[in-house]
Amino acid sequence: xxxxxxxxxxxxxxxxxxxxxxxxxxxRSTFDFERNAIKEVEFTVVNSESRDMNLxxxxxxxxxxxxxxxxxxxxxxxxxxxxxxxxILAMPPNLKPGLHAAEVVVIQLPEKSEASDAFxxxxxxxxxxxxxxxxxxxxxxxxxxxxISNPGKVNFVIPxxxxxxxxxxxxxxxxxxxxPVNEKIATIQSSEISLLSGExxxxxxxxxxxxxxxxxxxxATLIYDEETLTIEQQFNVGEEVLKLEQVEVNDFNxxxxxxxxxxxxxxxxxQVTAYAQMLVYNKDGEVMAxxxxxxxxxxxxxxxxxxxxxxxxxxxxxxxDASVFLRYGEKSDQQDLKLEVSERNIRVIGVGYVISAExxxxxxxxxxxxxxxxxxxxxxxxxxxxxxxxxxxRLKK
Numbered sequence: 001x002x003x004x005x006x007x008x009x010x011x012x013x014x015x016x017x018x019x020x021x022x023x024x025x026x027x028r029s030t031f032d033f034e035r036n037a038i039k040e041v042e043f044t045v046v047n048s049e050s051r052d053m054n055l056x057x058x059x060x061x062x063x064x065x066x067x068x069x070x071x072x073x074x075x076x077x078x079x080x081x082x083x084x085x086x087x088i089l090a091m092p093p094n095l096k097p098g099l100h101a102a103e104v105v106v107i108q109l110p111e112k113s114e115a116s117d118a119f120x121x122x123x124x125x126x127x128x129x130x131x132x133x134x135x136x137x138x139x140x141x142x143x144x145x146x147x148i149s150n151p152g153k154v155n156f157v158i159p160x161x162x163x164x165x166x167x168x169x170x171x172x173x174x175x176x177x178x179x180p181v182n183e184k185i186a187t188i189q190s191s192e193i194s195l196l197s198g199e200x201x202x203x204x205x206x207x208x209x210x211x212x213x214x215x216x217x218x219x220a221t222l223i224y225d226e227e228t229l230t231i232e233q234q235f236n237v238g239e240e241v242l243k244l245e246q247v248e249v250n251d252f253n254x255x256x257x258x259x260x261x262x263x264x265x266x267x268x269x270x271q272v273t274a275y276a277q278m279l280v281y282n283k284d285g286e287v288m289a290x291x292x293x294x295x296x297x298x299x300x301x302x303x304x305x306x307x308x309x310x311x312x313x314x315x316x317x318x319x320x321d322a323s324v325f326l327r328y329g330e331k332s333d334q335q336d337l338k339l340e341v342s343e344r345n346i347r348v349i350g351v352g353y354v355i356s357a358e359x360x361x362x363x364x365x366x367x368x369x370x371x372x373x374x375x376x377x378x379x380x381x382x383x384x385x386x387x388x389x390x391x392x393x394r395l396k397k
Contacts, residue, residue, distance in 0.1 A: 021049040022108050025257055025309040027291045028129040032198060039089040043128045045106050046257050046309055050078045054109045061102030063130060066090050069104060082257055089130060097136040103127040133163060135197065140164035141224045146325065147235035148334045154207045154235065158220060162195040169194055171224045173203050180214040213238025234330050241268050242326040244335045249346040258310040258346055264326060266298040273297055274328035276306040280339065281321045317342050
């Protein structure tokens with residue numbers, strides 16, 4: 001029985017460390033439809049745990065027959081930090097208006113046991129998405145709403161993308177706010193913009209409030225010329241659910257893959273399923289990078305590490321504005337940052353304070369893995385002591 005417990009605990013350690021063994025960047029590539037066009041895209045597989053691995057590459061989704069990959073299987077040695085691959089997208093002659101998607105999936109195969117033919121661990125997969133947008137005839141907008149709650153005020157930011165083949169002269173939003181008992185308590189108006197076909201910009205509004213803490217609901221009616229679109233979003237006033245405590249980027253070289261390690265605390269008394277999304281803006285305020293972490297289950301009142309990758313090919317040294325969204329269900333928490341990018345370092349700075357420091361070590365992730373191993377060893381020692389006491393008691397009888 002003792003041996004089974006030891007094997008089970010060791011298997012848990014293997015599975016826990018296997019989950020984040022690989023990464024991929026970019027997370028998504030987006031294209032406007034061009035009849036019969038050929039697009040060649042390079043993507044990078046990251047060996048984030050420096051392991052010997054066997055991997056396979058699959059294509060899935062609606063456009064899978066239009067995509068070919070440079071390699072369908074390959075190996076990575078523990079000394080290889082990353083592997084460059086390519087896919088070719090041959091756009092079909094005709095597609096219906098709207099979004100058409102596919103994924104190139106890289107799967108890490110489980111390791112084979114040296115003692116038998118059994119496999120240890122679970123297969124782990126990461127994907128880079130391919131999105132192709134076909135314009136809708138006429139006027140057509142897509143939008144989402146981000147809510148940033150601060151003491152005394154709530155900011156509503158609505159990114160709007162013109163997916164039609166006509167320009168939009170006037171785009172604005174009316175935002176109705178409902179209390180926890182579903183009573184409408186306020187209406188605010190956003191800023192107004194215009195949008196060219198295919199362009200993406202934001203409208204925003206601010207709600208000054210002294211309302212009691214709780215979960216509120218915002219219903220935004222986006223008005224673009226003579227068309228409308230309704231968006232709903234829940235948000236919290238006076239309480240923080242997820243807190244971004246620390247961000248680190250280690251072992252970085254400009255032009256390579258930046259590994260962002262984000263330490264997130266769940267301040268709720270319930271488990272939360274969440275992921276992190278980071279937007280990086282150029283000097284004109286336009287989104288130059290948009291990347292996400294995987295999804296994480298964060299236990300009540302616990303902390304977890306979220307990992308996301310940014311391909312900095314073509315990025316120049318300088319200071320960039322950035323936003324991190326911690327998304328869970330229909331809600332999100334936002335933290336605005338600045339990224340000081342140099343040749344061998346990314347320094348992450350919050351509003352008025354540094355939330356990451358330069359480090360020559362392995363970063364948060366290395367410390368977390370060490371902590372997991374220490375806890376596992378302590379657990380095994382306690383199991384052995386308990387088993388020994390039980391046996392001694394039986395022998396005395």
